[in-house]
Amino acid sequence: MSADHAEPRARLEAELHGLREAIDAGGESAATVELDQTRVGRLSRMDAMQQQAMAQGTRSRLDIRRRKVEAALARITAGTYGLCCECGLRLSDERLSADPAAVFCADCAAERELG
Numbered sequence: 723m724s725a726d727h728a729e730p731r732a733r734l735e736a737e738l739h740g741l742r743e744a745i746d747a748g749g750e751s752a753a754t755v756e757l758d759q760t761r762v763g764r765l766s767r768m769d770a771m772q773q774q775a776m777a778q779g780t781r782s783r784l785d786i787r788r789r790k791v792e793a794a795l796a797r798i799t800a801g802t803y804g805l806c807c808e809c810g811l812r813l814s815d816e817r818l819s820a821d822p823a824a825v826f827c828a829d830c831a832a833e834r835e836l837g
C-alpha cells in the first residue's frame with residue numbers, strides 16, 4: 723500500500739459525501755413525521771412514532787458510520803492510518819480493502835466483540 727493512502731482516501735471521501743447526503747435527507751423525513759403527528763389520530767400517531775423511531779435509528783447508524791469515516795480520514799492526515807488503534811500493529815490490506823475505515827486489527831476486533 724502506498725504511503726499517501728490515495729486509494730482508501732478517495733474511497734473514504736466518496737463514502738463520507740454519500741453519508742452526509744443520506745443524513746441530510748433523513749433529517750428532512752424525520753421532521754415531516756413530527757409535523758404530521760399534530761394532525762393525525764391516536765392509531766396513526768403510533769405509526770408515525772414508529773416511523774420516526776426507525777428514521778432516528780437509521781440516522782444514528784449513519785451518524786456513527788460518518789464519525790468512523792471522518793476518524794479514518796483524520797488518521798490518514800495524522801499518518802497513523804492502517805494501524806490498529808488498540809495494539810498498534812498494521813492492519814492487513816485485506817481488512818482495509820473490506821472496510822477502509824477499519825479501526826482495529828482482526829484479533830483486537832474479535833476480542834472487543836467477545837468482551
Ligand SMILES: [Zn+2]
Nearest residue numbers: 806809827830
Ligand atoms: Zn490490534
